[in-house]
Amino acid sequence: MTPAQIRDEIIAILEDIAPDDDLSDLKDEVPFREQLELDSMDFLDIVMELRKRHRVQIPEEEYEQLQSMQSTVNYLTPLMVNIG
Amino acid sequence: MSTYDTIIIGAGMSGLAAGIRLAHFDRRVCILERHYTIGGLNSFYRLRGRDYDVGLHAVTNFTPKGTKRGPLARLLRQLRFRWDDFQLSPQVGSRIVFPGTELGFGNDIDILRGEIAREFPSERDNFERLLERLVDYDDLDQEAYDTSARAVLNEIIATPLLREMLLCPLMWYGNARERDMDFGQFCIMFRSIFLEGFARPFAGVRLILKNLVRRFRSLGGELRLRSGVKRICVDNGHVAGVVLDNGDELTANNVLSSAGWVETMRMCDDVSEHVETKPGQLSFTECVSVLDTEPKKLGNPNTIVFYNDSENFHWEKPDQDLCDVRTGVICSPNNFCYSPSDGELPDGVVRITSLANFPRWNDLTEEQYEVEKLKWFDRINESAVRFVPDYRNRVVDYDMFTPTTIRRFTWHDNGAVYGAPDKHFDGRTHLNNLFICGTDQGFVGIIGAIVSGISITNQYLLRD
Ligand SMILES: Cc1cc2nc3c(=O)[nH]c(=O)nc-3n(C[C@H](O)[C@H](O)[C@H](O)COP(=O)(O)OP(=O)(O)OC[C@H]3O[C@@H](n4cnc5c(N)ncnc54)[C@H](O)[C@@H]3O)c2cc1C
Numbered sequence: 001m002t003p004a005q006i007r008d009e010i011i012a013i014l015e016d017i018a019p020d021d022d023l024s025d026l027k028d029e030v031p032f033r034e035q036l037e038l039d040s041m042d043f044l045d046i047v048m049e050l051r052k053r054h055r056v057q058i059p060e061e062e063y064e065q066l067q068s069m070q071s072t073v074n075y076l077t078p079l080m081v082n083i084g
Numbered sequence: 085m086s087t088y089d090t091i092i093i094g095a096g097m098s099g100l101a102a103g104i105r106l107a108h109f110d111r112r113v114c115i116l117e118r119h120y121t122i123g124g125l126n127s128f129y130r131l132r133g134r135d136y137d138v139g140l141h142a143v144t145n146f147t148p149k150g151t152k153r154g155p156l157a158r159l160l161r162q163l164r165f166r167w168d169d170f171q172l173s174p175q176v177g178s179r180i181v182f183p184g185t186e187l188g189f190g191n192d193i194d195i196l197r198g199e200i201a202r203e204f205p206s207e208r209d210n211f212e213r214l215l216e217r218l219v220d221y222d223d224l225d226q227e228a229y230d231t232s233a234r235a236v237l238n239e240i241i242a243t244p245l246l247r248e249m250l251l252c253p254l255m256w257y258g259n260a261r262e263r264d265m266d267f268g269q270f271c272i273m274f275r276s277i278f279l280e281g282f283a284r285p286f287a288g289v290r291l292i293l294k295n296l297v298r299r300f301r302s303l304g305g306e307l308r309l310r311s312g313v314k315r316i317c318v319d320n321g322h323v324a325g326v327v328l329d330n331g332d333e334l335t336a337n338n339v340l341s342s343a344g345w346v347e348t349m350r351m352c353d354d355v356s357e358h359v360e361t362k363p364g365q366l367s368f369t370e371c372v373s374v375l376d377t378e379p380k381k382l383g384n385p386n387t388i389v390f391y392n393d394s395e396n397f398h399w400e401k402p403d404q405d406l407c408d409v410r411t412g413v414i415c416s417p418n419n420f421c422y423s424p425s426d427g428e429l430p431d432g433v434v435r436i437t438s439l440a441n442f443p444r445w446n447d448l449t450e451e452q453y454e455v456e457k458l459k460w461f462d463r464i465n466e467s468a469v470r471f472v473p474d475y476r477n478r479v480v481d482y483d484m485f486t487p488t489t490i491r492r493f494t495w496h497d498n499g500a501v502y503g504a505p506d507k508h509f510d511g512r513t514h515l516n517n518l519f520i521c522g523t524d525q526g527f528v529g530i531i532g533a534i535v536s537g538i539s540i541t542n543q544y545l546l547r548d
Binding site for chain 2: 045
């Protein structure tokens with residue numbers, strides 16, 4: 001997956017978790033927590049959705065990499081490069 | 085023999101919510117329900133051509149669309165529902181009525197603030213101090229939880245009457261303990277009722293239940309009705325599986341039970357018949373009157389009226405009688421702000437909840453039971469019309485259920501609606517793959533039970 005495709009996939013996951021949220025003007029560099037008020041349960045769900053959909057395993061100590069869209073995409077790019 | 089990742093005992097709110105989480109993340113999950121229908125303490129039925137809800141007065145924890153925080157928003161995200169899926173219409177307004185004093189409240193805390201300033205001017209600042217003392221849902225620790233709510237109130241609120249009036253609705257909608265309340269539970273109920281609020285789907289609880297069960301099934305979850313669990317088979321400190329009432333055996337890696345703590349322990353074949361926990365004592369009767377007019381046309385625009393006929397609120401199992409009619413809850417399901425496209429409910433309805441004594445109801449012969457039901461239906465309504473305009477000559481149909489009805493359809497000891505007074509917050513048991521959720525885990529009510537099912541599942545059953 002390219003970084004752009006990964007971004008789309010994260011958007012799809014967020015839409016699934018918070019269908020009432022408008023994600024069209026999500027700012028990539030601002031933490032999700034500040035824009036969407038996601039709580040720790042929701043972060044865990046992003047991790048679990050990535051595992052469910054793409055078999056990507058993220059160790060607990062690296063959850064902090066998922067703070068914003070930018071950091072998430074940066075972190076996932078090498079992990080998902082071979083995923084179609 | 086089939087093997088599941090998780091077997092869930094009970095298709096009430098908590099079991100269904102847990103099932104959705106597990107099925108969503110591709111676990112093999114089966115919900116076993118003894119009754120022929122779903123819903124448990126908050127189910128629905130049809131009688132003489134009319135739809136009835138078993139429990140539903142109001143869904144608590146109501147927050148408007150777009151709210152990101154709080155239990156309702158959280159459970160919608162966790163279960164992947166849209167806010168609109170639950171079709172919640174907010175309440176019109178509710179009242180706490182004691183002799184000579186009334187406090188109105190709604191889904192905006194400023195209403196209650198204003199009422200307290202009017203009725204108890206000297207308590208204005210104290211009420212603000214009470215609001216500051218409330219602990220947030222996620223910050224409750226065991227110590228804060230176990231403190232006596234009455235002790236905290238005595239410290240902050242000077243007027244005894246106001247203390248009783250504040251406790252009345254909070255105890256009615258979620259206190260398993262007699263007389264006093266754990267401060268943690270007080271905070272939870274205060275938030276869910278006074279700071280969040282009441283709402284109801286136009287179609288009643290069936291709408292919520294149908295959403296839950298449809299979702300569960302569409303994710304591949306298996307639901308078996310008329311499949312009571314008789315025994316939980318224990319092998320070496322570990323649950324190996326369950327035996328159903330009909331003798332069938334099922335195996336699973338984990339079992340999650342919403343049947344109640346004592347009730348679950350009793351099923352474990354390594355636990356002696358005697359379990360060291362006090363079962364809950366508090367049970368209710370519910371009198372439902374169908375009217376040929378709307379309650380508001382008779383002069384009752386309130387959603388819920390919590391009444392008490394003296395200055396002291398007695399939250400305990402009635403000792404001397406089958407019921408205690410000194411206090412009660414009057415709910416008018418018509419009095420919610422339904423959307424114009426819904427129209428009006430087909431009938432006017434008044435529902436009254438009263439405290440009841442399970443052993444006394446249970447000891448009656450079948451014939452006595454029918455007689456007592458009639459007698460108490462009249463007494464309860466007679467008590468209620470001291471607090472709302474009389475509706476009794478407008479009743480066209482009615483139904484009443486008692487603690488033994490609750491017990492018969494949910495198998496909770498004593499028909500205890502809020503379960504045992506001592507909760508098991510961590511959801512764990514003496515067995516490493518048996519967990520409990522729902523009423524006895526700690527959270528009660530519709531929203532509480534759903535949150536309970538979700539959080540125990542997240543903690544233990546989705547972690548591998
Ligand atoms: C009269 C009344 C009014 C209420 N009003 C409201 C209200 O207005 N608002 C609100 O929010 N809440 C209300 N409640 C409370 C709310 O209904 C409950 O807190 C909530 O439904 C509890 O859900 P639960 O999943 O914890 O338990 P339950 O609903 O009890 O679910 C447990 C399930 O397990 C099943 N079961 C038990 N033993 C076995 C077994 N051995 N094998 C298989 N299945 C088994 C039972 O049949 C049941 O379906 C009311 C309750 C009552 C009784």
